[in-house]
Amino acid sequence: MDSDFDTQVLGNSLPVLVDFWATWCGPCKLAGPVLEELSEEYKDKVLVAKLDVDQNPIQSQKYGVMSIPTTVLFKDGKEIGRDVGFSGKEVFEELMKKGL
DSSP: OTTIIIIIIHHHHOOOOEEEETTEEEEEEEHHHHHHHHHTTTTTTTTEEEEEEEHHHHHHHHOOOOOOEEEEEETTTTTEEEEOOOOOOHHHHHHTTOOO
16 A cells, blocks of 8 residues: 555545554454445445555555554545544544545
């Protein structure tokens, strides 16, 4: 994802919610299924992408991700919203709605 982040996220015509996560992160494991569910609900409106911070350190550092999970919403190549931690489906959904 580091190598094609600009194309897949910043250059995407849809808003993109990026889930910065890691395999060892407990709260990330809770957030994953919720984001998958929202990905289906907002299909063709908001793209949900996952970025493993251990395998993709460049983007994690570039966007100041200091703790995970962190979800960042991008629209038209710019960050327009962010949530740190796992706050539940409603918070993720509100973040996604900012992009619509």
